[in-house]
Amino acid sequence: MPGTVGRVPTPPPAAPGPAPVSQVAATVLAHPWAGTPLGPPQRWDPAVRALVDVILSSPVPMALYYGDEFVLLYNQGYSELIGDRHPDALGRPAGEVFADLWHTPGVGDVIERAYRRGESFLQRESMLPVDRHLAATGDHAVFTRGHSPVRDSTGRIVGVLTVAAQTTQLTQQLQSLSDFAAALSGTLTLDDVARVTLRYALHSFDADRVTFAVDDGPGWRMVRRIRGELLDEADERLPPLWRPTAADSPAPVVVTARSGVPYFVGDGEPLRASAIDRHDQKIRSLAALPLRSSVIRGGLAVGYRTPHGWSAAERALLAASAELVGQAAERARRFETQHGTAQLLQRSMLPERLPALPRLRIAARYDPGVDGNAAGGDFYDAFVLPTGDLGVVLGDVAGHDVQAAARMGQVRAALRALALADPRPDAVLTGLDRLVASLGTETGTQELFVTVVFGVVDADRGEITLASAGHPPPLIRRCHPDGSATAAFVELPAGAPLGLGCRPRTATVPFRPGDTLLLYSDGVVERRRQSLTAGLDVLVTAVADAASGDPRALCAVATGAVAGATEDDVAVLAVEHALKPSRSASMEMPAEPTAPSRVRHWLTAQLTDWRVPEGVIGAAVLCTSELTTNALLHAGTAARVEIDLSPERLLVSVADSGTRGTVTRAQTDTLSSRGRGLGLIEQLSDAWGTDPTVRGSTVWFEILIPAG
Structure with missing residues (x-):
């Protein structure tokens, strides 16, 4: 029924007038009933006449099986249900009309039972191929059917009334609701929740328009999907197109989110006050439900371009869907709050900008692990040394908490200070080893585990000097004159992690124009139930096969080389010795x-x-x-x-x-x-x-x- 919430307009009621007569009702009234057991309409028993009037005026599929032969009389809804058996079925015995089905259990026997015993009978969720085409293809519709004995004005049983409701769509929607709950369980952010919700609601409710809204500071932000809107896989990877909305917006999805009261319009112009384009202007029926959550306000709206009666079952399904969305949105809001704080702490300790040099191109990438809810200890840095050379570093402080991030900040700052005083990689790592050991003693813990690789790039001489403290080996991609490329790990003694008496040794290797150095954390190559060697092999192959040695592209290649999710943070730093200045x-x-x-x-x-x-x-x-x-x-x-x-x-x-x-x-x-x-x-x-x-x-x- 039309209704109103807040400022959403309500259409005026339709003017009264005679109810239209359906095409099937006209056919029924014109049928030559005199040649059937029912006899001519003017002689029908008053009780039977009243029942026929009810049948013909009802939008619900109904049929009267009259007399011992169960002669059929039915309405528009039932004619659609029986398909191409109409109109020949009118006035004929049901056993002849449904000869191919009549003796199937649950068909003729239930009609006989209601007629002979005078007992009402309800068939729940029965499978029945009522249309010959559906039967031929093996498709089945699902129905709930009620069968009741029909009595004339004297109380004698003269037939059976069947009321049928096709529940195939509702059954599919309930299954879809289960799939929806499973999909929402895997969401982490509000963007994820929006993507899953819009896709589900548009498909499950066969809607023309779906809108999802959440509070956003003083106002709201909304996202919608329209039937027929094409999104490719790449678009789906992007965040949904949220639209900022004013706090007092008259949009029904915002009104219901503010008030907490569901809103339903069967036929009208529910979006007249808030339409942003022709898609909104065409919506005639709309349902909007609030999200039930203690930490987030929001709403879900489903609309159609045609009048739509919101049945009790459909309202219940929408309410269940909104409940699931509310729970997922609450989890997402909590996650985003924690995640944002952790990642802001993490990235605030990383360099905001990397050096811009004429012959050396530099790029880096940091991705949180699967959890993403805690700060980690991975770090990278690149800076110009007093000699004019480039210092590069990538390290990993064990742990995924604020303490690990704080220690990472200490180690990174100390490394840069040591390198500016004496850039020799072995001297820098030796000094860091003493610092980490001191921090362990100061905090009373022996669990401070830090690995790091530090290198000095000399572009003039075309070489790199590297030293490692327990870190995975650096990788160099070399570009050859014929255009081919190879990749190999630098033969560099890893040594012990910092704080354990590290005695670093250095290695100096050629770094010619066209070459690219790649430093990475163990999260790039380590996976559960897979050896480290296998991960390293995959990485070196992926880097060698990359389209170019561009640092940003190689960072992307490296982070996606090894299949499967990692629970560890991922950090990558790449430096290219350009063939010519860019x-x-x-x-x-x-x-x-x-x-x-x-x-x-x-x-x-x-x-x-x-x-x-x-x-x-x-x-x-x-x-x-x-x-x-x-x-x-x-x-x-x-x-x-x-x-x-x-x-x-x-x-x-x-x-x-x-x-x-x-x-x-x-x-x-x-x-x-x-x-x-x-x-x-x-x-x-x-x-x-x-x-x-x-x-x-x-x-x-x-x-x-x-x-x-």
Whole structure:
């Protein structure tokens, strides 16, 4: 029934008038009943006449089996249920109409039972192929059927009334609800909850529009899915397109979230006051339910473009769905709060920017383990030494708590101080060993376990000097003149971890133009029920087979090389000795709807000035437009676009600040479209990925420059 909550308008009631006569009802009234046991309508018993009126006016499938021959009379709903047996079934004995089914248990025998014994009978969830086509294909519909004896005005049993309700859809929805609960159990963030919820509700309720909303500071944020909306696999990896919404929004999903009162409209204009486009304007029926949670407010709304009666069973299913969503959203909110604090602590101790050098290109990546709820001890660093050489380090302090992160910060700061005083790798690690031993004594624990690898890159001499304290061996990818590449681990004595009397030894190896050094933590190669050797073999193969030696691309290759989830943190640092100095440029992109267009013009002019091949320019502009649009839609904040061109490849990255602000002077629907999704980037680029940063995330892609 139409209803109202808050400011949502209620449509005026329809004007009274005669109920329309269905096509089947007209056929029934015109049927020559005089030639049947029922006789002509004007002679029907008053009780039978009243029952026929009820049958013909009911929207629920009903049928009258009259007399000893069970002559059939039924309504519109029942005619749809029996399919192509209508209209020949009217006035004929049921045993003839359903000759192929009548003697099947649960069909003719239940009619006979109700007629002979005068007993009502309810068949729950029975499987019955009522349509010949369905029977031929082996498909079965599920029904709940009630059979009751029909008495005339004298009390004599003259037939059987059958009321049938097809429950196939409800049964499927209940199964889908079970699958929904299982899918929600695997969600961690509100983005995950939104993705699963929208996909489930759109499919299970066969809806035209689904909306999910949660509180977001003083206001709300909403995300929706529309029937027919195409999202490729790459789009699904991105966060959903949340839309900031005012605290007093008249949108039904927000109204029900504020009030905690469910909202149902069967036919009207439920989104008239809050529609943002033609999709919303077409919605005529809507159900909105609040999320039941102590830590988060929100709502779930399901809508149709046609009038829709919200049955008690459907309302109950929606309520159960909203309950599941509320529980998952509460878990996600708690996780995001803990996760955000831990990761902010972790990343605040890592370098926000890596050195920009003419002949050395540097990139790093840090990913939390499966839990992601606690700070870890993995760290990396790169800094210019007083000699002009580059110092690089990657280490791992055992533990996944605030104490481990704090110790990591101490070790990283001490290492940089020692290296600036005396950059020899063995001297640096010897000094660190004394520090870690002192920290262990100071805290009264002997469980301080720290591994680290430190190296000095001398680009002028084309060599690296490395030392390790119990850390996995560094890896070098070498590019050969014929364009091929190989990868091999540096033969470097690992030594003991820090704090255990480490006696580091150094190794100096060639590091020529075209080579790339890769340092990594054990989370990259260690997996349960798999040997460390197997993980190392997979890593070296993946690095050798990479499309290029670009540091950012190799970091992505390394973190995804070994299959399976890791419970440990992952840190990777890569340094490439460039064949030729690269050229770079950047642009600050404001949070305005015109920003993608401005970036396209800037990028086209810059790459044209650099004499980049036309085909590469076209692909790069399309991909960058997609990234900048997504940065605005998802983060809603200003972003930084950076391009780096070397003789071998073009690298483009878009970094946002990660906060969910409001796009200036526009709602998200007025921004440029999402184009063809990130699937476009997968097709046009040679590599792409996303990297978390201290204050947000960076999405990047790489396009190789054709030879010649």
